[in-house]
Amino acid sequence: MSEHSNIDPQSPLDAILDVLIPANPSRNIPAAGQLGVATFVTEAAAQKNALNTALIALLSRAGELADGITPDTVRQLETELPEAFNLLLVETYKGYYSRPDIRALVGVGAHPVHPAGYEVASESPELLNELTAPVRARGPVFRDPPGGQA
């Protein structure tokens, strides 16, 4: 892999990642750059030529943008380099959500690792009876044509 070593994880990449997945300070959820997803992305780029090329193109274009990294300039990157942008976006989501600490914060449980799981109570027979009563009351809803071998 040739040029990936040119990408400095502390470069504007952090800032771009922070725009892609911003923080939610009220729930202590960090943004993607803050979380260090740049390392994940650059490591992935070391393995994948297309991503590496995309990253180099995006960062070099980002460096030319006078306004620095803002949602507007990131949108501009997306418009100008759509395929490269999509590769970065996918890798960012992968890097961010593969972190168990983030999964635990996203508002639903962490989908724990087996053999751990969730205690989910079975519905009582009474509840199932009550819920299915109208369905049963309508009677059979299938056609049963004359059978046997055709």
Added chain:
Amino acid sequence: MNNDPVDVLIIGAGASGAAIAWSLLETRMRILCLEQGDHLPDKDFPSRHEDYEIARYGAFSCDPNVRRLQQDYPINSDDSCITPVNWNGVGGSTINFLGHWPRMRPSDFRTKSLDGVGEDWPLDYHTLAPFYDMNDHNTGVSGLGGNPAYPDYKPPHPPIPIGKLGQTLARGFNEKGWHWWPSDVAILSEDDDGRQKCVNAGTCDLGCAAGAKGGTNFTYWPMLENAGVELRTRARVREILVDESTGFATGVLFHGADGRVHEQKAELVIVACNGVGTPRLLLNSKSRLFPDGLANRSGKVGKNLMFHPLTGVAGVFEEPMKGHEGPMACSILSQEFYESDPTRGFVRGYGLHSGRSTTPMTYALGGYGIDSPIPWGAEHREIMDNVYPYLAGLTVVTEDLPEEHNCVTLDPDLTDSDGIPAPKITYKLGDNTRAMLRHGEDRAKEVLLAAGAKRILTKGDDKVWWRAGWHQMGTCRLGNNPETSVVNSWGRCHDVKNLFIVDGSIFVTAGAVNPTSTIQALALYIGDQIKTNIATLFD
């Protein structure tokens, strides 16, 4: 490696190969199964590891074109709107399947005479019913008896929890006066026979490390290997051989783990390679007797490929739906729109399946089976914090009709790592299916609103899920007429009397339900017929 001739040679150690091996066990014949993949110890399942979601996009993707493991074969899906997905190894696609376990319904076996489409099956629901029961017992199926959508039967284990999500949707269906029922699942609701009950982690496609999901790696294969069935892994069958004077299959050529090509002779050959792998193998088995592929005098090998095209609709509710608690696919199933109704503008029908929520990364990347990332930026934060936890969704799973132009052929250039030509899929959605999908989306919206959804999310385009090729059917269909079908009513090839096919390729029509309970019931039925007809098997 001992390549002594065997009585029965089964190709493929997935759902159907395991079931027929079990059925034939009592004959005391020498049974050998050749499987191109390996055993996968449950400690290696991604569901045991913290970064499990990444695996879904790499070595544990359901898409062989993404995984690209040694045991996989590539599939050219450039001319299809759906790509087939699978697992190649002991357990077959039951390693990563989701365990949703509905049976086909009586009308599914009679679509021609009832609705004028497809063909009638040469057997019916009631013939299969005892084999469904037997297989449910062997697999460990959970569910609630008394479903008015079926002739009476009772799953062996009580239902798994339908959870808050299922209860909410059930109330919506009740509000509309529409059918729904807790899903039958090949997932244990209670410990059974050394297997642990479901722990509700919701990572079912990443290998169920609890052993709760009834993949044949946990159900049939341990039992079979203990009983002396020989399972030879990393053995990829290249070609089925025929004796040109008798027209009988004599065995196979396979690529062994040692990298060499071996010949294995057998009295009886059974193909169980799934709806794409089976026609591929037959089409690759050309000879002077069968220049167009083995057992293909009808020209139907590879034709009539059916999937279950599907789309999804989600509702945003006021409270978290806890969709992450429980098996991925299975909560409740509505069959309100399953049977034909001429007023709807299409024939046959579809099911509305309530999935639970997928994991955060998969949701962010577009959903299970879809490559279409959700928005970034402030909108991303909003969706993940204020939409994702509040979602409950329904998938519209349609009945695909058999159409000859939808087919599996051999790709002229693409090969697997052993140089064997790879399959090419040519498939497009029929107008009937499109009409069903539109109707289903509208009904799904209605019922989600009735259940209390405040907002509806749809993709709003005409596309079906790309990786929805979970169910591959129809490519070597059953029938009494050798000119229009590949195998007879009990799975024996019309053209080669000691060659049987037992996987989903023998389906005549697809129904609108997940196929594996029917695939395995059929395999047990075929095993039973082989035993019944043993004295005159090859006449």
